[in-house]
Amino acid sequence: RLPIEGVEEGYHTLSHHGRDADKLAQLAxxxxxxxxxxxxxxxxxxxxxxxxxxxxxxxxxxLTSNLGNASSHDNRNLPVLIGGGGFRHGHHLAFDQNNNYPLANLFVSILQQSGLPTSQFASGKSTMDGLPPTTASL
Incomplete structure (x- = not known):
């Protein structure tokens, strides 16, 4: 699928978009x-x-990123998509941007849903709120 019509610069360069409309359009x-x-x-x-x-x-x-806003190297409020794994899908979760919890809580949820009995992973000390399983642990 490369090259992509309408994209004139590399992804990293475009990620430092500074809110420039043309760069944002290419990123999209x-x-x-x-x-x-x-x-x-x-x-x-x-x-x-x-x-x-x-x-x-x-x-x-x-599918995620290491930055919430690459233009300013902000590593908070990351975009995350999760597919499969026995979780309920088809909805969007939005959290308090100023009082968020560690992304590692997502990994606690994934580990538990995979059948691994754990209550923490790295800085995550609990499961991710709002991500219910569709089934018991697989």
Missing amino acids: LIEEQIVDAYGDFLRSLAGFDESHGNLLDHTSVL
Whole structure:
């Protein structure tokens, strides 16, 4: 899918957009391709049957970034997509941008949903609020 029509600069350069509309538009084109590929991957996992569901049901797939705002190197309020893993999907979770909890709480949730009995991971000391499983631990 490369090159992407309408994209004239590299992703890293564009990530330092400074709110420039043209750079943001180019970033949107790149990120659309990334999310499309993510969706294709999730659909391919869903196509493999396994006991008690399909491969996607038994796999947590994250799409995220190390920065919430790359233009200012802000590492708070990260965008995160999670597919599969037996979690309930189809909704958007938004958290208090000024009083958020560690991303590592998401990993506690994933580990527990995978059947690993743990109450912490790195700086995460509990599960992620608002991310209920659709099933018991896989």
